Amino acid sequence: MSQTVTPELRRWIIEQASAGFAPEVVLASMMASGWQESVAVAALESTLHEHLRTQAVVRPQAAEPESPPDQLQAASSSAGVPVPDLDLSRAPHQIDAGDRLVDVIATLNHPRVVVLGNLLSAEECEALIESARPHLARSLTVETKTGGEELNPDRTSSGMFFTRGQTPEVARVEARIARLLNWPLENGEGFQVLNYKPGAEYKPHYDYFDPAEPGTPTILKRGGQRVATLVMYLNEPARGGGTTFPDVGLEVAPVRGNAVFFSYDRAHPSTRTLHGGAPVIEGEKWVATKWLREREFV
Ligand code: PD2
Ligand code: ZN
Numbered sequence: 661m662s663q664t665v666t667p668e669l670r671r672w673i674i675e676q677a678s679a680g681f682a683p684e685v686v687l688a689s690m691m692a693s694g695w696q697e698s699v700a701v702a703a704l705e706s707t708l709h710e711h712l713r714t715q716a717v718v719r720p721q722a723a724e725p726e727s728p729p730d731q732l733q734a735a736s737s738s739a740g741v742p743v744p745d746l747d748l749s750r751a752p753h754q755i756d757a758g759d760r761l762v763d764v765i766a767t768l769n770h771p772r773v774v775v776l777g778n779l780l781s782a783e784e785c786e787a788l789i790e791s792a793r794p795h796l797a798r799s800l801t802v803e804t805k806t807g808g809e810e811l812n813p814d815r816t817s818s819g820m821f822f823t824r825g826q827t828p829e830v831a832r833v834e835a836r837i838a839r840l841l842n843w844p845l846e847n848g849e850g851f852q853v854l855n856y857k858p859g860a861e862y863k864p865h866y867d868y869f870d871p872a873e874p875g876t877p878t879i880l881k882r883g884g885q886r887v888a889t890l891v892m893y894l895n896e897p898a899r900g901g902g903t904t905f906p907d908v909g910l911e912v913a914p915v916r917g918n919a920v921f922f923s924y925d926r927a928h929p930s931t932r933t934l935h936g937g938a939p940v941i942e943g944e945k946w947v948a949t950k951w952l953r954e955r956e957f958v
Contacts, residue, residue, distance in 0.1 A: 740925025884954030
């Protein structure tokens with residue numbers, strides 16, 4: 661059976677890409693509605709290529725006339741900013757993070773997610789919990805309209821921030837993370853420790869700062885965008901409390917000393933890094949989150 665690529669299909673492809681959907685996502689929905697993979701791939705490639713070429717011609721005022729509009733570029737080009745990553749080129753089961761061998765439990769490429777085992781010792785987890793406990797307050801999130809902070813009903817945990825190097829355990833773990841993720845220690849925010857009681861959750865969100873929000877330029881002055889997240893589990897709730905990635909149906913179990921790493925090379929949903937903390941059902945949950953910025957976070 662031969663399939664014909666119509667002008668309507670080409671228009672639809674451009675609309676999807678301009679709305680920010682990654683080519684893989686557009687391809688998946690074409691195949692779901694009956695297009696053969698080879699036809700769909702060819703239609704996507706030729707349509708986006710032609711569209712970018714003509715777009716470049718009709719933007720005479722742009723400083724770089726080859727640049728496609730931001731949204732389309734975000735969706736169709738593979739060039740994002742550099743991001744932290746582990747060296748998994750030789751498929752190691754363990755990675756030497758300087759003072760500790762860390763287990764590689766699972767990896768995913770898009771989104772880039774790596775589940776790590778044995779990143780922290782039980783003693784380090786305990787020390788982080790006990791030094792955070794007296795300072796907990798109901799969690800705030802950065803208010804992107806102004807760059808300030810606000811109480812967020814989607815986040816029912818309590819939390820606190822350490823500064824970089826605030827305690828000996830904090831400094832030791834920060835150095836380990838910098839080596840593991842090949843990213844300068846100075847580009848990291850201080851750890852955030854969160855405590856979730858039964859029923860508490862963190863609804864799905866992105867960790868990067870939304871470029872469309874008016875407060876974002878102020879936030880970015882300090883270190884640029886967030887480009888990766890490391891959520892470290894400091895204890896084990898009896899039930900619930902996994903870290904979820906709804907775009908790819910992944911849930912990472914909170915196991916003490918383990919962690920989930922994910923990166924995003926652009927501030928865009930095409931990274932598929934939507935993620936959340938599922939409600940804790942029984943017991944409580946403690947995590948420490950490390951966010952990594954593009955540049956030095958002062
Ligand atoms: O506690 C978690 O599992 C979680 C989930 C989503 C933490 C964060 N986001 C975060 O700290 O950004
Ligand atoms: Zn998050």
